[in-house]
Amino acid sequence: MVSEADIISFFKRSDPNVVLGPGDDSALIKPKSGMEIAVSTDMLVAGQHFFTETDPFKLGHKALAVNLSDMAAMGANPRWATMALALPESLVKNDPKWIQEFARGFFELANSYEVALIGGDVTCGPLTISIQIIGEVIIGKALRRSGAIPGDDIWISGKLGNAALAILHEKKKIKLEPNELIECLNSLLIPVARVGLGQRLIGLANSAIDISDGLLADLGHILEHSNVAATVNISKINCSGVIEKYLSQQHVVSCMLAGGDDYELCFTVPRERRSKVDKISQEIGIPLTRIGKINKGEGLVVLDQTEKPITMEKTGYDHFPST
Amino acid sequence: MVSEADIISFFKRSDPNVVLGPGDDSALIKPKSGMEIAVSTDMLVAGQHFFTETDPFKLGHKALAVNLSDMAAMGANPRWATMALALPESLVKNDPKWIQEFARGFFELANSYEVALIGGDVTCGPLTISIQIIGEVIIGKALRRSGAIPGDDIWISGKLGNAALAILHEKKKIKLEPNELIECLNSLLIPVARVGLGQRLIGLANSAIDISDGLLADLGHILEHSNVAATVNISKINCSGVIEKYLSQQHVVSCMLAGGDDYELCFTVPRERRSKVDKISQEIGIPLTRIGKINKGEGLVVLDQTEKPITMEKTGYDHFPST
Numbered sequence: 001m002v003s004e005a006d007i008i009s010f011f012k013r014s015d016p017n018v019v020l021g022p023g024d025d026s027a028l029i030k031p032k033s034g035m036e037i038a039v040s041t042d043m044l045v046a047g048q049h050f051f052t053e054t055d056p057f058k059l060g061h062k063a064l065a066v067n068l069s070d071m072a073a074m075g076a077n078p079r080w081a082t083m084a085l086a087l088p089e090s091l092v093k094n095d096p097k098w099i100q101e102f103a104r105g106f107f108e109l110a111n112s113y114e115v116a117l118i119g120g121d122v123t124c125g126p127l128t129i130s131i132q133i134i135g136e137v138i139i140g141k142a143l144r145r146s147g148a149i150p151g152d153d154i155w156i157s158g159k160l161g162n163a164a165l166a167i168l169h170e171k172k173k174i175k176l177e178p179n180e181l182i183e184c185l186n187s188l189l190i191p192v193a194r195v196g197l198g199q200r201l202i203g204l205a206n207s208a209i210d211i212s213d214g215l216l217a218d219l220g221h222i223l224e225h226s227n228v229a230a231t232v233n234i235s236k237i238n239c240s241g242v243i244e245k246y247l248s249q250q251h252v253v254s255c256m257l258a259g260g261d262d263y264e265l266c267f268t269v270p271r272e273r274r275s276k277v278d279k280i281s282q283e284i285g286i287p288l289t290r291i292g293k294i295n296k297g298e299g300l301v302v303l304d305q306t307e308k309p310i311t312m313e314k315t316g317y318d319h320f321p322s323t
Numbered sequence: 324m325v326s327e328a329d330i331i332s333f334f335k336r337s338d339p340n341v342v343l344g345p346g347d348d349s350a351l352i353k354p355k356s357g358m359e360i361a362v363s364t365d366m367l368v369a370g371q372h373f374f375t376e377t378d379p380f381k382l383g384h385k386a387l388a389v390n391l392s393d394m395a396a397m398g399a400n401p402r403w404a405t406m407a408l409a410l411p412e413s414l415v416k417n418d419p420k421w422i423q424e425f426a427r428g429f430f431e432l433a434n435s436y437e438v439a440l441i442g443g444d445v446t447c448g449p450l451t452i453s454i455q456i457i458g459e460v461i462i463g464k465a466l467r468r469s470g471a472i473p474g475d476d477i478w479i480s481g482k483l484g485n486a487a488l489a490i491l492h493e494k495k496k497i498k499l500e501p502n503e504l505i506e507c508l509n510s511l512l513i514p515v516a517r518v519g520l521g522q523r524l525i526g527l528a529n530s531a532i533d534i535s536d537g538l539l540a541d542l543g544h545i546l547e548h549s550n551v552a553a554t555v556n557i558s559k560i561n562c563s564g565v566i567e568k569y570l571s572q573q574h575v576v577s578c579m580l581a582g583g584d585d586y587e588l589c590f591t592v593p594r595e596r597r598s599k600v601d602k603i604s605q606e607i608g609i610p611l612t613r614i615g616k617i618n619k620g621e622g623l624v625v626l627d628q629t630e631k632p633i634t635m636e637k638t639g640y641d642h643f644p645s646t
Contacts, residue, residue, distance in 0.1 A: 019359055020465070020467065023468075023548070024397070024467055024468050024469075024548075025363060025392075025393040025394075025396035025397050025468070025531075025532060025533060026361040026362055026363035026393050026394065026396075026397050026399065026456075026458070026465075027361070027362045027363070028359045028360065028361055028362075028397075028460070028465055029359065029360045029362060030359050030360070030462070031354060031360060033356065036342055036351045036352065036353050037351065037352045037353070037354060037360070037457075038349040038350070038351055039349055039350045039351075039352060039403065039405060039441055039442055039457065040348060040349035040350070040405070040442055041405040041406070041407050041442050041443065041444050041453075041455060042407070042444050043407035043408070043409060043444045043446050043448075043451075043453060045409050045446055045447070045448030045449075045451075046448075047448075048409075048446060048447055048448050049446070069348075070348040070349050071348075071349065073348035073349075074347070074348050074349045074351075076349065080362065082362060082363070082364040082455055083364070084364050084365070084366035084407075084453040084455075085366070086366060086368050086371075086451060118362055119362055119363055119364050120364065121364050121365050121366045121453075123366050123368055123371060123372070124368070124371055125366075125368030125369075125370075125371050125449065125451060126368070126448065126449040126451070128366075128368075128409060128448060128449070128451050128453075130364075130366060130407040130444075130451075130453035132364060132405055132407075132455040133349075134360075134362065134457075135349070137351070139353070142343070142349075142351055144343065144347055145346075145347050145348070146347075208348075209348060210348060225346070225347075
């Protein structure tokens with residue numbers, strides 16, 4: 001059986017960036033001058049946000065990745081994290097490797113971004129992971145949801161829909177080939193947060209958000225906060241060959257538009273900066289694709305391959321016009 | 324039934340101290356220059372840290388208070404908090420007032436300290452409250468566990484043991500009178516964090532900790548981090564009349580020494596500053612009591628009324644000598 005002290009030891013790291021690390025009543029950190037502090041929190045509950053039998057290494061990765069994604073969407077540099085963990089007694093007793101693997105997954109990602117775990121709380125309870133992330137961003141420069149301007153192009157990073165497709169497979173609504181399933185499960189379980197891209201977009205994008213609840217829902221938040229409308233061309237959305245193969249099925253279109261869990265960025269940039277975005281795409285080696293345009297007014301219109309507005313069964317986005 | 328939007332609305336507040344509040348991918352805050360940032364997190368799980376039927380108003384208060392107490396123990400000024408909440412569907416469905424009352428309890432305390440809730444995450448799951456608190460403290464001045472020096476007096480604020488006595492009553496190990504129960508339950512359910520005191524102790528105390536796990540365990544952390552020993556005189560510990568009445572019972576002594584949940588401060592101050600501590604006590608109207616002394620070496624000795632070392636059944640503190 002793993003003791004509480006063992007568990008804490010798995011999460012102990014020394015870090016020169018931290019004035020005072022875990023072990024006292026609070027940690028002490030010293031942000032750089034000229035920076036604002038970006039703070040965000042996400043909670044993952046077993047059975048709600050992940051299958052209980054999820055590989056703990058991947059879960060450790062994902063628990064941090066979803067938080068890094070929030071930093072990415074602000075253009076912030078993630079620097080510090082705290083973690084509150086509730087662990088079932090049975091897990092600690094019967095599967096002592098679990099917490100080690102979870103910690104390994106967390107730190108593999110944390111180390112690659114030089115994010116320091118500065119505090120935590122471990123308790124007994126239904127498996128719940130609550131992480132709070134703290135980052136830095138140049139004062140006044142953070143990418144907000146509220147800055148989209150009519151005429152802006154709408155861009156997305158990477159490819160959409162694979163994570164949702166994996167869930168569709170798990171729910172037995174479609175049947176993926178083994179190699180397709182691996183590709184889609186990787187998107188779901190070990191997402192890549194677009195941290196570097198977010199920081200490159202500062203001064204360039206007028207607004208940004210990460211696609212955690214689905215493109216339409218999250219783009220919807222930009223529209224709402226910016227008081228603007230948008231048109232999105234479904235044929236322009238970048239998706240994997242896996243998605244394309246199943247595209248004739250209506251709920252696969254939903255994966256792409258409303259699936260979520262992709263942790264790609266959706267951002268808006270004035271038309272005259274198109275070449276700059278293309279240049280970033282080449283430099284960072286991540287596809288950045290223009291999928292539509294910000295308009296005056298309100299509402300989000302999605303056009304199909306024949307430029308006809310389409311209706312979605314479920315968008316997660318209240319303001320979606322049901323025409 | 325309360326919707327997620329309703330729940331979020333209960334927690335929305337505007338705050339001039341915050342550059343960007345909840346609603347974007349992350350909040351933005353701007354610490355004052357010359358300050359370090361203190362960060363701490365605590366998780367409360369239903370059935371583990373509180374009785375499931377606890378009054379939600381009091382629970383909202385306590386969830387924040389235990390975090391404020393960590394700020395107090397560092398001498399930090401608590402300024403911002405994030406909250407991740409898992410709520411059972413049945414609670415949201417059958418008891419829509421619950422979350423409103425919880426929010427009311429949280430904000431009554433938050434407002435009195437001008438702490439702004441800057442971010443959150445609400446999800447479905449077993450009732451779990453994870454709060455992270457962020458405060459400011461003058462660079463290099465935070466009260467740490469590691470600063471105790473041989474010769475320091477050991478002080479505690481307020482009275483110890485009432486919270487643990489309430490638990491003893493709930494577990495039917497003692498039977499309190501109704502008025503005694505109310506006094507003890509108040510200590511347990513609506514603890515007062517010693518935020519003002521903590522800040523007054525900066526530059527005065529060599530070390531500090533909050534008593535969340537029991538006096539001996541928490542003083543033990545100071546000894547461990549400071550590489551020192553200590554003697555505590557049980558007769559000098561300040562406790563309520565309720566405790567005194569039941570003191571002949573061994574487990575009541577445990578309440579005082581190892582009970583925890585008091586959220587008072589334990590701190591060490593050089594002998595020559597005794598009068599300054601007494602002055603603070605008068606000014607803030609909270610009893611501050613000298614209960615012992617920091618010594619060279621290691622180990623913690625507790626002396627009973629006749630100055631004989633006593634043995635505790637359970638201290639929570641590994642280094643307690645079993646003589």
